[in-house]
Amino acid sequence: MKYQQFLRELEAGRIAPAYLFEGEENYLKEEALKKLKERIILPDYEDFNYEKLSALDVPATQIIESVSTLPLKGPHRLVVVDTVDKWSEKDQRTLASYLENPVKSSCLVCLTGKFDRRRKLYQGFQKNGKIVSFYPLWDEEIIDWVQQRIRKEGKEIDPQALIYLKERIGNDLHNLNQEIEKLIIFTHPARIIKKEDVEKVAGEGKGVGVFDLMGAIREKDLARALPILSQLLERGEPPLRIHSLIVHEVRSLLRIKEKKRGLSPQEASSIIFGPRNYYPGFYTDLANHYLQAAKKFSLSELITDYEDLVETEASIKTGREEPDAALQRMVVNLLG
Numbered sequence: 001m002k003y004q005q006f007l008r009e010l011e012a013g014r015i016a017p018a019y020l021f022e023g024e025e026n027y028l029k030e031e032a033l034k035k036l037k038e039r040i041i042l043p044d045y046e047d048f049n050y051e052k053l054s055a056l057d058v059p060a061t062q063i064i065e066s067v068s069t070l071p072l073k074g075p076h077r078l079v080v081v082d083t084v085d086k087w088s089e090k091d092q093r094t095l096a097s098y099l100e101n102p103v104k105s106s107c108l109v110c111l112t113g114k115f116d117r118r119r120k121l122y123q124g125f126q127k128n129g130k131i132v133s134f135y136p137l138w139d140e141e142i143i144d145w146v147q148q149r150i151r152k153e154g155k156e157i158d159p160q161a162l163i164y165l166k167e168r169i170g171n172d173l174h175n176l177n178q179e180i181e182k183l184i185i186f187t188h189p190a191r192i193i194k195k196e197d198v199e200k201v202a203g204e205g206k207g208v209g210v211f212d213l214m215g216a217i218r219e220k221d222l223a224r225a226l227p228i229l230s231q232l233l234e235r236g237e238p239p240l241r242i243h244s245l246i247v248h249e250v251r252s253l254l255r256i257k258e259k260k261r262g263l264s265p266q267e268a269s270s271i272i273f274g275p276r277n278y279y280p281g282f283y284t285d286l287a288n289h290y291l292q293a294a295k296k297f298s299l300s301e302l303i304t305d306y307e308d309l310v311e312t313e314a315s316i317k318t319g320r321e322e323p324d325a326a327l328q329r330m331v332v333n334l335l336g
Contacts, residue, residue, distance in 0.1 A: 003028050006132045010039055013078070017102035019109045020084075020125040023134035027173035032132065033109060039105060040076040048072040052080040055087045060094035067106040077106040084110040096124030142171050145267065149331075150193065153184045161195040168202050181283070182211055185273065186245075189267065202239060202293065210237065210245055217249050218293035222335035229331055239316060239323035246330070247309050254302040256294045261290060305334050 009015075015036075021029050032133050038164055049071045053063065071077040084092070095110075099262075102108065108129075115122050125131050137145060143162060150157050157165070165183075169175050182201045183193050201209050214234060216225035232242060252272045256263060263271075268287035269279040279287075297305075312330045315321045321329070 001130065001132055003032060003132065004136060006032055006130075007035065010035060014076040015032065015040060016130040017107060018099055018125065018129035019107070020115070020122070020129060020131045021109060021111050021134060022113070022115050022131060023031050024113055025134040025136050025173065027177065029111065029134045032134070033111075036107070036109070037078055040074075041078055042074045045071075049074050049077045050080075051078070052082070054082045055084045055091070056082075057209060058093035059100075060087065062100050063095060063108070063209060068101050071108075073103055073218055075105070078109070079106060080109045080111065082111045085115050087121075089120070092119055092121035096120045099124040099128040102128070136171060137173075139166075139171070142166060142176075145173070146180065147174060149180055150184075151286055155184065155187070155191055155193055157193040158195060161198045164195050165198045165202070168198065186210065210242065213242070214245060214249055215289070216298075217246060217331075217335065218253075218289055219326050220293070220296045220335050222332065224275060225331050229327060232265050232323050233327070239327050240313070242327060243309070243313060243316070243330075246334070247306075249311075250302060250305050250309060250334070252290055253294050254299075254306055256304055257297065257299050265291070308333055 001032065019036075021032065037050065051066055053066070058081075067077065067079045084095070087095075093331065107289065108119075110125075117123075122131075125267055143166065146162060146165065165176070165179065169179050179198075179202055183197060186201050187193050187197050189229060201211060210232060211226045213225060229242070231240065255271045256268055265284035266279060267285040268291050269283045270276075272287055272290055273279070273283055308330060312321075312326050316323045316326050
């Protein structure tokens, strides 16, 4: 079966006791595994009911021992085994024998790239388990995937922006997902993602994007921030748009700093991106950057920086300063 059919069965509650996830599209493989884990493992009991192992490190007998362990406070135990194609013929036959009578309270997922279909273990999954194939998507499938991914966030993407994003990033789902996460944050609260948004976030050619500038600010790296700012302004990025993003950076760092206690990435994500039910990995990874960046600034610095941002906005809007010069002065004050 393919990824979409697996999701339909999962939503219907049809969980097989053993799966072979085969193929080279690792992003979809990871997504499928995450959805399976969310469906059958209670978060509070993950340490007891979820185990991930590598066939390079453990024999098939140890895997069978693991799946034979009863789950704690839940209907299922999930055991994931990577690189099963590297097992010896003996280990593959041992696991194939297990598949003839698998433990019903456990779900075994074996991960592999290309697998020789003549092998005993592959045939065992064909007969007694489920094989889910994950291979690179066609261009049309990539377009559909990007649209669906963006719609999950309550947004739409302009057709020109969609084509440009695919041409700019390519067909790698990991890279596409990372750029989509950036676009979701960058375009908030607008509902439509436009081509110019993709150009600004992804950059053109080898040029920099606004996220490069925000990263330099979090790193408190003036030597890197000023050239990036100059490139953005030369490319026509509106000064007040850059200003508003810097305001968001400083406000987020200030709110984190005011907590005066250790925050988890989830808690920091709520401060930075607003409350939501779930924060994907991109959000929590970025939140970790904010948590580290907050250590580089004192609370008094951030208060002064925020006041300077307010004054700079007024200075630009009233014409007291040229916008480009005002932004450069502001960044020097912020990071100098």
